[in-house]
Amino acid sequence: MHPKNRYQGPHDFPGLCKIVPELAEFLITTPDDRISLDFTSPEAVRRLNQALLLRDYGLKFWDIPKGNLCPGVPGRLDYIHVIADLLTPPGGHKNKGKRPVTGIDIGTGASLIYPILGAREYGWSFLGTDVEDASLKVAGAIASFNPGLDKKVTLRKQHQRNQVFRGIIREGERYDFSMCNPPFFADEAGATSAAESKWDKLGQSTTTGHNFGGKANELWTPGGEPAFLRRMILESVEFKDQVTWFTTLVSKKGYLFSAKQLLEKAKVRHRKVIQMGKGGKIRRVLAWRF
Ligand code: SAH
Numbered sequence: 001m002h003p004k005n006r007y008q009g010p011h012d013f014p015g016l017c018k019i020v021p022e023l024a025e026f027l028i029t030t031p032d033d034r035i036s037l038d039f040t041s042p043e044a045v046r047r048l049n050q051a052l053l054l055r056d057y058g059l060k061f062w063d064i065p066k067g068n069l070c071p072g073v074p075g076r077l078d079y080i081h082v083i084a085d086l087l088t089p090p091g092g093h094k095n096k097g098k099r100p101v102t103g104i105d106i107g108t109g110a111s112l113i114y115p116i117l118g119a120r121e122y123g124w125s126f127l128g129t130d131v132e133d134a135s136l137k138v139a140g141a142i143a144s145f146n147p148g149l150d151k152k153v154t155l156r157k158q159h160q161r162n163q164v165f166r167g168i169i170r171e172g173e174r175y176d177f178s179m180c181n182p183p184f185f186a187d188e189a190g191a192t193s194a195a196e197s198k199w200d201k202l203g204q205s206t207t208t209g210h211n212f213g214g215k216a217n218e219l220w221t222p223g224g225e226p227a228f229l230r231r232m233i234l235e236s237v238e239f240k241d242q243v244t245w246f247t248t249l250v251s252k253k254g255y256l257f258s259a260k261q262l263l264e265k266a267k268v269r270h271r272k273v274i275q276m277g278k279g280g281k282i283r284r285v286l287a288w289r290f
Pocket of ligand 1: 107129
């Protein structure tokens with residue numbers, strides 16, 4: 001975990017249950033007698049997020065429809081801190097005295113999770129995009145019900161699933177960074193069957209839901225994640241004068257090879273891979289600038 005991440009230790013579940021009483025339904029006792037949460041239940045994770053966002057980020061309201069991708073707040077926060085490090089290299093704040101930091105969140109989802117964390121931790125403003133009307137509607141409701149957040153968040157619909165920045169960034173606009181937790185699967189069927197096989201591995205007898213949350217349509221993009229990454233890199237060339245740092249999560253190490261080749265071809269000036277997490281839960285942020 002990033003050293004600045006506020007969730008280094010175990011959660012105070014009894015305290016969090018006072019904020020969101022429904023969380024209590026999902027508490028379990030571990031074999032070594034600790035209170036923990038049934039993390040296999042998306043509903044439990046949704047309630048935990050709700051409690052953390054209300055307690056730590058001063059939100060008045062946060063909720064997502066059952067079945068939407070349920071972000072783990074501590075993990076999402078790492079990516080925000082990684083971007084802060086990119087924007088503030090050791091030895092000085094480049095943006096000091098300039099206009100406020102503004103970023104783009106590609107595929108912001110119903111949860112609006114990155115704009116919430118970025119706005120509350122660092123005061124950044126965000127342009128959030130998504131292809132799903134339903135997700136944008138919920139994200140918009142979260143922004144407007146939380147004082148201060150509405151002024152920090154603008155939402156725009158991406159009308160083409162196979163576009164990233166095109167149709168989003170307008171003439172004359174400038175952004176300090178873009179970020180993205182990309183859709184993974186090549187089609188809806190892939191998203192559904194991956195969720196089902198995860199259920200099978202967990203020994204669940206039912207396939208009635210995705211245990212990591214996430215509607216199939218949130219999780220797919222034509223060509224899957226490698227194609228999405230490719231489109232993002234190719235389009236970034238067109239917007240190189242309007243965005244300083246381009247960044248994205250990359251789920252598999254193997255995708256980095258062709259990404260690096262594309263970035264070389266695009267003649268980017270700087271390229272970085274930043275690892276987050278440890279052990280089996282390593283994630284990578286690929287970052288580049290022209
Ligand atoms: N940022 C959220 C959601 C990530 S899931 C989180 O981290 O939890 C990926 C999101 O990308 C989904 O909301 C999906 O609808 C959206 N998406 C898929 N294709 C897209 C595109 N071309 N442009 C913008 N968003 C897209």
